[in-house]
Amino acid sequence: MKKISYWYVVIVAVGLLFVGFFPGYYYYKSKFNYNAVTVKGLAETDVEANLAIWEIKFVATGNDVVKTKNDLEKQTDAIVNFLHDNGFNDNEIEMGGTETNDLMTNPYRGNETITSRFILTRTMTLRSNQVHNVAETYTKTGDLISHGVVFENRYDSPISYIFTNLNEIKPQLLETATKNARQAALEFAKSSDSKVGKIHSANQGVISILPRDNANAPESQQINKRVRVVATVEYFLE
Numbered sequence: 001m002k003k004i005s006y007w008y009v010v011i012v013a014v015g016l017l018f019v020g021f022f023p024g025y026y027y028y029k030s031k032f033n034y035n036a037v038t039v040k041g042l043a044e045t046d047v048e049a050n051l052a053i054w055e056i057k058f059v060a061t062g063n064d065v066v067k068t069k070n071d072l073e074k075q076t077d078a079i080v081n082f083l084h085d086n087g088f089n090d091n092e093i094e095m096g097g098t099e100t101n102d103l104m105t106n107p108y109r110g111n112e113t114i115t116s117r118f119i120l121t122r123t124m125t126l127r128s129n130q131v132h133n134v135a136e137t138y139t140k141t142g143d144l145i146s147h148g149v150v151f152e153n154r155y156d157s158p159i160s161y162i163f164t165n166l167n168e169i170k171p172q173l174l175e176t177a178t179k180n181a182r183q184a185a186l187e188f189a190k191s192s193d194s195k196v197g198k199i200h201s202a203n204q205g206v207i208s209i210l211p212r213d214n215a216n217a218p219e220s221q222q223i224n225k226r227v228r229v230v231a232t233v234e235y236f237l238e
Helices: 006-032 065-085 131-138 141-147 166-191
Strands: 036-048 051-062 093-102 118-128 159-162 196-203 207-211 224-237
Touching (some): 051 131, 065 141, 166 207
Antiparallel strands (some): 051 159
8 A cells, every 4th residue: 555645644734724715714704794684664554444244143042843844934034124224235145054953963052941842053254344233233133133033142353354455555665664674774874983785685574464543353353454564674884
């Protein structure tokens, strides 16, 4: 086997040292000379929901399934007429199917006497851009009681108010948020005796739709909303 020269080994080792040194050195210098500031810009605007979805769920009970079904149909007609009288048309009304519950077929029922064997449930959905009219009409649903309508019990509002024009206001919101971010960068640069340069990177963040007022109700149940976006922008400093 041929003996390797001592000086040959030294030369190779020194060469490898410089190969690793220069890229690392210039990477360090680039980071050392890299001056930037990361700031956030907030933009908000108040909007109104432009779509209301009202789930009208009602029930009929009885021991005769045919008669109970007829009672449910009468309730259906009463609700449809009620919506027509309040300015809504058939294109805004969607009829759901009928759910049937026969208590006698419940394997877990006890020995209690069943006064109403059948429970029939139906959901009618009103989908309308007449947002304020939907809210006003909802306050009149007590009038349907006199027509024999029985609504299913629920603990939340059956109406969802939705804002669908987010894409229309998004560009203006982002522009405002970016301007506010630059203003924050200018204030920082002023205190550090620097100048704000070009944008290095930007992140628009999440656009949130919040309730405008701190009412005891979620955003989906309020007509008035607030749209918010926070932009994170990194500027070079000169």
